[in-house]
Amino acid sequence: MLIKSSPDEIQSFLSDASYMRDGRAERVVIPESVEEVSDILASANLNRQPVTISGAGTGTVGGRVAFGGIVLATDRLNQIKNVTGQSATAEAGVTLSDFQQAVDREGLLYPPDPTERGCFLGGNVATNASGSRTFKYGPTRSYINWLKIVLADGDVLELRRGELRAEKGRIKVQLSSGKTIQTTLPTYQLPQTRKNASGYFVAPDMDVIDLFIGSEGTLGVVVEIEARLLPKPKGLLSGVVFFESEADVLAFVANARMRSLENRATKKVGLDARALEFFDSESLNFLRQKYPNVPETAVAAVFFEQETAPENEDSLMDEWMALLEDHKAMSNSWFATNEQDQAQLREFRHQLPVLMNEWFARYAQRKVSTDMAVPDEAFPGMFRIYQETLRASGLRYTIFGHIGDNHVHVNILPRNDEEGTRARELYVKFLRHAASVGGTLSAEHGVGKLKRDYLKLFYSEEQLHQMARLKLAFDPNGILGRGNIFDEKLI
Numbered sequence: 001m002l003i004k005s006s007p008d009e010i011q012s013f014l015s016d017a018s019y020m021r022d023g024r025a026e027r028v029v030i031p032e033s034v035e036e037v038s039d040i041l042a043s044a045n046l047n048r049q050p051v052t053i054s055g056a057g058t059g060t061v062g063g064r065v066a067f068g069g070i071v072l073a074t075d076r077l078n079q080i081k082n083v084t085g086q087s088a089t090a091e092a093g094v095t096l097s098d099f100q101q102a103v104d105r106e107g108l109l110y111p112p113d114p115t116e117r118g119c120f121l122g123g124n125v126a127t128n129a130s131g132s133r134t135f136k137y138g139p140t141r142s143y144i145n146w147l148k149i150v151l152a153d154g155d156v157l158e159l160r161r162g163e164l165r166a167e168k169g170r171i172k173v174q175l176s177s178g179k180t181i182q183t184t185l186p187t188y189q190l191p192q193t194r195k196n197a198s199g200y201f202v203a204p205d206m207d208v209i210d211l212f213i214g215s216e217g218t219l220g221v222v223v224e225i226e227a228r229l230l231p232k233p234k235g236l237l238s239g240v241v242f243f244e245s246e247a248d249v250l251a252f253v254a255n256a257r258m259r260s261l262e263n264r265a266t267k268k269v270g271l272d273a274r275a276l277e278f279f280d281s282e283s284l285n286f287l288r289q290k291y292p293n294v295p296e297t298a299v300a301a302v303f304f305e306q307e308t309a310p311e312n313e314d315s316l317m318d319e320w321m322a323l324l325e326d327h328k329a330m331s332n333s334w335f336a337t338n339e340q341d342q343a344q345l346r347e348f349r350h351q352l353p354v355l356m357n358e359w360f361a362r363y364a365q366r367k368v369s370t371d372m373a374v375p376d377e378a379f380p381g382m383f384r385i386y387q388e389t390l391r392a393s394g395l396r397y398t399i400f401g402h403i404g405d406n407h408v409h410v411n412i413l414p415r416n417d418e419e420g421t422r423a424r425e426l427y428v429k430f431l432r433h434a435a436s437v438g439g440t441l442s443a444e445h446g447v448g449k450l451k452r453d454y455l456k457l458f459y460s461e462e463q464l465h466q467m468a469r470l471k472l473a474f475d476p477n478g479i480l481g482r483g484n485i486f487d488e489k490l491i
Contacts, residue, residue: 092122
């Protein structure tokens with residue numbers, strides 16, 4: 001076990017991509033085994049010492065930013081245990097990039113694909129991370145077979161999907177130590193969105209493993225993961241398609257989404273996007289800094305991916321070309337069918353979040369970025385409110401992201417404190433509308449500390465207290481992830 005305590009040594013563990021300031025901790029402990037994690041937590045629990053779990057630091061909501069106590073960093077839990085034909089097992093500190101490469105070498109696919117490839121698998125589980133391929137494959141939760149979790153008192157819990165379920169809203173967990181945890185699940189219903197990372201996942205007869213996926217380090221420390229794998233697609237068609245009209249691009253997305261979902265439901269071979277990603281005109285202006293070949297007259301773009309096989313590649317290309325022609329896509333759009341060109345298109349898609357983070361760092365302003373998703377029927381109105389409000393504000397902004405899932409990120413880009421205040425006022429306006437139409441506060445990044453005060457717009461006070469009681473069933477002294485998801489005053 002490695003222990004760091006000097007301010008210079010621990011500073012890098014006290015921040016993440018949220019740019020939340022003033023994090024502090026007594027020390028950082030970096031265990032190398034499950035046994036060491038168990039010992040650390042048992043001691044902290046005995047002393048009622050807060051423990052904040054630290055992954056790779058790529059989170060955007062302040063989840064690993066500690067305000068006292070100790071930081072438990074998972075950096076040295078970094079072994080890939082095995083890769084078989086249907087699953088792979090790895091420790092929590094393995095990076096997504098290393099995991100995907102190991103899986104790819106075996107001709108397999110791990111579908112979750114967050115933008116930041118340097119994130120840790122444990123962090124992905126803790127936030128139920130998703131990404132561009134979620135439109136077809138769903139979020140991290142859909143691919144978790146088994147978890148090894150260390151609870152707040154040091155007990156080790158292993159959960160395999162399908163082996164332990166809730167019964168009529170109650171769960172009972174028998175631990176290897178002989179102790180039993182029994183508790184009642186909160187009574188709220190999850191939003192009817194395809195993506196949700198806001199608070200604990202609950203359903204009357206849910207699989208108990210799903211309670212820990214997306215729990216943001218508040219119920220236990222995920223130390224080992226078995227993930228379900230799929231066969232790697234034989235081929236891939238991808239494109240960055242430019243439009244000169246916003247009406248055309250939105251109509252194209254709606255049509256591509258509808259046809260993809262219909263073909264998927266009927267198992268028909270045909271147009272079936274695994275990714276539909278949007279870039280507005282302001283996003284393209286940012287990207288032109290590094291990509292001067294973005295057409296000058298383009299006001300929006302869509303990045304898409306479609307899996308193919310040798311026997312259907314030509315027919316699928318024809319379907320996409322016909323759809324693009326119907327919606328007046330520009331002729332100088334970009335397409336790729338080989339791995340080198342596809343990597344370049346993915347890099348284009350990933351470059352915008354990098355440019356956004358550089359902006360926030362340059363102006364030393366706290367990130368103001370939406371992560372809401374709404375039901376299908378509510379998205380046109382949500383998108384219109386984004387555009388009308390932002391255009392009238394005089395602030396710089398971008399709108400981009402996972403439009404296939406009705407989940408675009410609005411980044412408002414303040415240059416000083418006054419603009420920062422106005423940006424946060426607009427953010428609350430957007431939140432209130434999303435809540436009013438049955439949306440979710442966070443679709444993929446989680447709540448953390450940055451967004452916990454806004455959770456009350458989506459859940460009642462009683463429902464927040466129910467979440468807190470659920471946490472205390474697994475963490476009676478409230479030492480884990482203090483301040484994440486809900487205010488620590490509730491516990």
